[in-house]
Every structure is written in structure tokens, then in C-alpha cells.
Amino acid sequence: MARFIVRRLIGMAIVMLVVSFLTFLIFFKIPGGDPADRLAGKYATPGQVAAVEREWGFDKPFWIQYGNMMEKTFTGDLISYTRQDKVVERIIDGAPRTFSLAIGAALIWLVLGVALGLFSALRAGALSDRFLTVLALIGISMPVFWLGALANYYLGYKAGLFPDGGYVPISEGGLWEWFKHMILPWSVLATLFVGVYSRVLRNQVLDTINDDYVRTARAKGISERRVMGRHVLRNSMIPIVTLWGLDFGYVLGGGAILTETVFDLQGVGDYFAESIGALDVPPVMAVVLFGAFFIVLLNGIVDIVYAALDPRIRLS
């Protein structure tokens, strides 16, 4: 097991390295305007531009520039081209907002998805099951930015049921204010996933419900409630937990950017949207790495948990 984990960790580190290199390559090749021009200001002389180029190291070879950027990312000295503030500090500011959104939404879609999936499975074929199937498909087909903007406007701004956008840290407004501001973003983001989870769970329950060990459990005289809870649901949860790990990583890794911008949460995704609009390469690089880190991390955790549960995977 230890060997598997070490191997997996090395693999994760290599993937991260390649991702960082590719991201830098993309933005080295597609600069979208010379950053030195922009840093030197509108009315700079060629001499001033050259000075900026030297100072920021834009005249250095590709490899050196890549090395410098990576070094600065890890020491926290990475400076934005446009605002000239520290990128890592901005990301640390935005991270609690992004995490608040991702964790809350992920809990909602997990709990609701499992509850609705189980309900559907127990009533397979009935009208309520079909209704939930249609609802799930509608949820999957929703453009999240559209749903979020309409919810924010009609429920927040017009009806005044919720605050219309914005984020209040717990340290400033207290738990309730924070919670009130997050309800709509959580619900909107969770809508996309609830449908998928309920359907995966439903099919999984229907698959396991006829397995031999379930029949044995019933034959032993165990109560139906216990059979469903202990035997069927527990086994049906394995793919759900896997999915949950992957989707959680995806949402942290930039999947929530639309929800963040629509609700003006000022998280990491918002920072990214703002920076890419100005073609500001350092923050774009850093946020892509931030996102890739969580995707790789969650993927790795899922693999390791799987291997812990199933010895066959460890040896392959």
C-alpha cells in the first residue's frame, strides 16, 4: 500500500510539472500583446520598454523565464503585470470564498442526489421516478450562468428573499450573514450535479438490489430497512463517492468560475476572469496551477481510497 501511495504521489507531481510547463508554453507563445509594452505605460519610449524588458526578465531565454516564474510562484513573489500586486496573496484572499462555494454546493448535491436517487430507485417506473428523471435531465442541461443570474435577479434583487450577490466573510458578518449570501450560489451550482448523482445512485441501487448477497440478507430475515441501508445503499455508494471526489476537484479547479462571476463572490475564479480580460499572464498561470493542483489531489485521493478498498488495483 505504501508503495502504491508513493508511486501515485510521484505521478501526481510529474503531471503537475507538465501542466505548469504547458500553461507557460501556451502563454509564452500566445502573448496577446507584449507585456513589456503594457508595463512601461502608454507613452513609453523604446528605451523605457527595453529597460522594463530587462528588469522583468522578458529578454531572457524561454527556459530561464519559466524557471523564474515557477520559483516566484513558490516563494510568493509572483507579481501581476497590470496591478503589480502579489498574485499569491490575491489567491489566498480568494480561496476561502471559492472553498465556501465548493464545499457547500458539494454537500448539497451529495445529500440531495443520494436522497432523490434512493427515492427514485424504490419507486422505479412509478410516476414520481419518471418525474425525477426529467428533472434530473433538465438540471444537467442548465447553463449555470443563466440560472444563477436569473435567480440572483428575481429571488435576490426583486423579491428580496436573499442578498443579491456578494460574499461576507464569517469574521466580518457572522455565520448567518455568510450563510445567507451563500444559499443561492450553493443551490445553483448544486443543480448541475444533483441530477447526475441521483441517476447514478438509482441505477446502482437497481443493479445491486438483485445481487446474491442481498437475497441472502433477506433470507436471513433481516429487516427491509436494514437490508437497504447496510447492504444495498452501502455498496451503491462506492461510485458516488468516487464521482464526488472528482467533481469536487473539478469545481475547485475552476469549474465554479461562472457561479462566482454571476454572484460576484470575488473568489479565485473571479480573479482569473478579471486577469484574463487584461491578458495578465502571472495570475492566469497561478490560478491554472491552483486549479490543477486540486484536480490532481482529489484524483489521487480517490485512487488511493479505491486501492485501500480493493487490493486488486494496488497490484496492477
Place this chain on the structure above:
Amino acid sequence: MATEPTVKPTDPLTATPATLDPAQVDPAAPPATGPWKLAWRRLRRNKVALAFGVLFVLLILSALAAPLWAEHVANTTPDRNRLADQIIVDGKPRDIVSVRGIPMGPTWRGEYFLGADENGRDVMVRLLYGARNSVFIGLTAALITTVLAVLLGLLAGYFRGWIDALISRGLDVLWAFPVLLLGIALGVSLATEGLSIGPITVAGNSLWIPTLIIGFVGIVYLARPVRGQVLGLREKEFIEVARAQGMSDWRIMTRELLPNLFSTILVFFPLIMANAILLEAALSFLGAGVQAPSPSWGTMIDTGLDRLRGAPHLTIAPGVMLIMTVLSLNIFGEGVRDALDPRAKVRLEH
């Protein structure tokens, strides 16, 4: 509706075609029914999936008919601004855009059927032209994804060894990439600069930029299942026979393996396309996809949001079109999946 039959192991639907085949029981019985025919029969029974399939075809036809509507019904073009004009509705003149800058709502007549936008352009006409862009991008991107993913999956699964290692690690990296961030970043920087690789130059406002980005980003979701399937298929007897006959690797891949992948491809294609259309809308919404003045549902929603107060039709109309298109593809795709392989488990990321 039964988009998903509640299959149980004893269900005749899930039994292999061979056991359903009457020819096996009685040699004098009519000839065997092929798996494709069986799938078609199952799909035909699924009325809801068929209905949404028809809805999707209607949406495509209306997108194709956009110039007809624009020319003969609405008497305008998608880019014609009419800021200071008035039109007659029910005998009364109405400002297309009011003095306070609020565009007219739906007239439910030929002209300005769904109202006007902030520049006095016809929303219905722009929706139909936007549908062309969305469907073009969705279809082309899904084709790019499918061709590349099947090629990579075939190569990796058939040759194994270092080719598989190379492709699989590449897919690992693509999997680790925050695709939405990558798409936005590429979209924005390419939209300002355009793209030039050697002799190929693509202008910044070209539809090909979002199409290529979306097509590339989706590869990983299909390449992995294809590779897995090829790994299994290549051990089967019919491949061994083909190899013993001296067939070339390329021929085995295209003639023997590829036909066996068709059902997987058919199952994935509508879902990939649905996702491509959603991603295009998201990119355009953030200014990283279709560029103005080309209409797209994403950009229409983006500009509409500033005018939710007074002119909500600007946001609601493109959103409803988008949902209808994606939903019809998703439901039809489900039906295809159930028909081809009632027990398959397919899932795509958002």
C-alpha cells in the same frame, strides 16, 4: 416516460440478442434479428426520446431557415440596428427602443416576434442566427472530439506498450487541466491576436477558435472508454484470425475494431455535442467564444443581463433556446444509449 428501463437480470431486454433469437430455438424460424435492428426497435418504442429527437431536428431546421425568416417574415438582418425607428403594432406606433433606452418586448408578430435588443435588432432573427453558430460549433467540436478520441483510443489500446503509455499519460495531463480555465484563457488570448501556425492563419473573431478549443478539451472523456474497449476487443478470436490472415495493423484497426466501437461512439456523440453547446455558451458569455457582432446565445445572455430590468426577454429567450437544444440532445442521447446497450453506464463531465 421510460428513458431508462428498470432492468433486472431476468428482463428479456437485457438478455443477449442470441438468447432472444428465435433461430436458435427453431432452425426453421425466420432469420435472426441483428443487434442494430433490435436497437432501432427499442428506440422506436421510446416515444419520449423520439419526441425530443424530433424537437432537435426542428431546432436545426429552424436554424437553417434563419435567412428565410429574416428576409420574408421579419424583413431585417441579424445586424440591422433600428434605434430611432417605430413600428406599427395593432394599429398603434411603438418605439423599437424607448427614449430611456429600453428595448421593445415581444410583439408575437412577424416583425420583432420576440422583441428588440438594445440596438433595435430583431431578437428572433438573432436567436435563429445564433442557433446556426451554436449548432455549427457544437457539431463540429463534437466531430473533432470523436475523431481524435477514437484515433487515440484505438492506437493506445491496439498497440499498447510505449504508444499506450505516451497517450495515456497525455490524457492524464489533459484530465488534470482545469478545462474551463484553459478554454477561457485560450479563447480570450486568441480572440485578440488570432492564431497563426505556419501557413495556417485564423482570424481572432473566427468561429474556428472556440470550435477547436471545445473539440480538443472533450477528448479525454471519450478516449479513455474507447481505449478500454479496444484493450478488451483485441484479445478476441476474430482479431486473432485477422492477424493470422496477415492483415495489416491499420486494416485491423479500421475494418475489424472500428465497427465494434460504433455503438459506443453513437452513445457518446449526442452527449458530447450537448456539452459542447453548453461550453460554447459559457465561453461566449465570458467573452472567450463567439465574438461580436456575430450572434450567439451566450453573448446574447451576457448583454441581456444588463437589461434584466425592463427587458427580461433579452435574457430569457436565448436561455430557453439553449436549454431546449441541450435537453433534447440529452434526452435523445439517453434513448440511444438505452436502445444500444440497456446496461451501459455513461456519464460526461460538465
